[in-house]
């Protein structure tokens with residue numbers, strides 16, 4: 568390639584770490600020097616909203632819109648994202664064309680008043696603005712007070728140090744990528760505290776039909792992560808039109824077998840419905856969609872209307 572491949576990313580420290588990891592893997596896979604890639608930082612609406620939950624401000628697309636516009640306009644060639652932040656529907660002409668090997672998908676607790684959620688004193692404050700984490704915290708400990716916590720990972724850790732809350736929950740993957748894995752005081756189990764669909768996986772978005780780029784990306788794509796993500800995103804796609812209902816979903820791949828666990832939960836944590844479904848890994852998307860149907864049938868349609 569004569570000109571450098573332009574890698575679009577948000578400017579947060581986590582986003583930059585993910586873009587750098589992508590560049591490092593592309594360099595290694597193709598024996599190319601750093602100058603073969605240019606990291607282009609793009610500010611998004613999501614980065615500018617700090618005062619209210621993203622679910623109120625317009626949701627996930629807020630972190631991707633300006634980056635996707637730059638890609639469609641040809642100012643960048645690929646975009647690196649946290650899969651968790653990606654809407655299930657992408658703009659016409661774009662696709663998720665590669666997934667890097669997934670990091671640990673679990674949520675991590677960072678406690679000040681105690682090392683685990685179970686050991687927090689009655690009425691302690693846990694900071695989170697994720698509807699899923701709020702609901703799961705309340706399911707475990709209805710006595711705790713959940714307080715709003717926004718901003719990037721470093722901002723949240725600073726708020727914790729300032730005493731705004733007695734603990735918070737963040738994705739272990741993000742903390743590890745930032746070299747902050749050792750602030751964690753407890754790792755949440757996948758069963759008790761299932762992660763968001765896509766958590767821990769970096770994805771690369773590109774223009775459909777861009778053959779040069781597709782060739783480049785094929786060398787860094789991790790097939791098992793791609794299958795897990797196809798399942799989780801199909802689960803999400805079949806449910807999230809409905810709602811502000813918190814959704815968790817996680818697929819693991821062992822050889823040719825995929826195992827999926829999904830959960831929907833009321834925001835107060837009082838009602839939750841789980842589904843587990845296994846099947847052949849190549850049927851990932853079908854398994855995710857079937858799991859969504861099954862959990863919808865368990866919960867009943869009224870479950871989705873209750874908490875607007």
Ligand SMILES: NCc1[nH]cc(CCC(=O)O)c1CC(=O)O
Pocket residue numbers: 649650651652720736737738739740741765766767768769
């Ligand atoms: N919405 C912010 C966001 N998007 C992805 C991650 C973590 C990294 C990942 O899941 O890959 C985070 C921060 C967090 O949830 O702690």
